[in-house]
Amino acid sequence: MYLRMPYGADSSRGQALLFTLLGFVGMLMMIPHFLWLFLVAIGVAVVNGLSFWIILFTGHYPRGWFEFMRKFLRYTERLNAYMQVRINGYPSFSLSSEDEQLDLIIPYPEKHSRLWLFFSGIAAFPVMLLNGIYGIWAGILTMLGPWAVLFSGAYPQSWFEFVRKQRQQNLRIRAFTMWLRNEYPPFGLDD
Numbered sequence: 001m002y003l004r005m006p007y008g009a010d011s012s013r014g015q016a017l018l019f020t021l022l023g024f025v026g027m028l029m030m031i032p033h034f035l036w037l038f039l040v041a042i043g044v045a046v047v048n049g050l051s052f053w054i055i056l057f058t059g060h061y062p063r064g065w066f067e068f069m070r071k072f073l074r075y076t077e078r079l080n081a082y083m084q085v086r087i088n089g090y091p092s093f094s095l096s097s098e099d100e101q102l103d104l105i106i107p108y109p110e111k112h113s114r115l116w117l118f119f120s121g122i123a124a125f126p127v128m129l130l131n132g133i134y135g136i137w138a139g140i141l142t143m144l145g146p147w148a149v150l151f152s153g154a155y156p157q158s159w160f161e162f163v164r165k166q167r168q169q170n171l172r173i174r175a176f177t178m179w180l181r182n183e184y185p186p187f188g189l190d191d
Helices: 013-018 023-058 063-083 114-123 125-152 157-177
Strands: 002-004 103-105
Touching: 002 157, 013 023, 013 125, 023 063, 023 114, 063 103, 063 157, 114 125, 114 157, 125 157
Parallel strands: none
Antiparallel strands: 002 103
């Protein structure tokens, strides 16, 4: 699994302004996305619940549902990256829209482990704990990143890469606990 998000040295100062000095305006602009995300999340909860039973009895995740869940994860990451000024341009509302700035690659597993259905949440706890520690530092960088863009015109590349790797690890954990992947997420932030 891989989060593809190339570094862009031409970050938008206007977008940085919206999420720093005019933070209230930036968040107001995101309300339609939050409402859409809430509605889609209802569908995700239904699909996730039904997928448990389908995987339990057949050993396979329905491919269409798998794609829906992958696109949901990509959409949520696109919203995060936009609000953190790591990608430019207002995000599309479509789950299917292709974005050259961000893509989430999750290969479809032909067979699923029925054992992970019952233990994935508990088994992922140590990785979640470590990712939470990384997440504290990533959170600090995502708060400072828009300010760096506002004053310098670019997101610092080392910050960008650290946050991207932490987010990728977070998505690996989510994919594992949502039964999209059988592989246990690695403990490090390696690609």
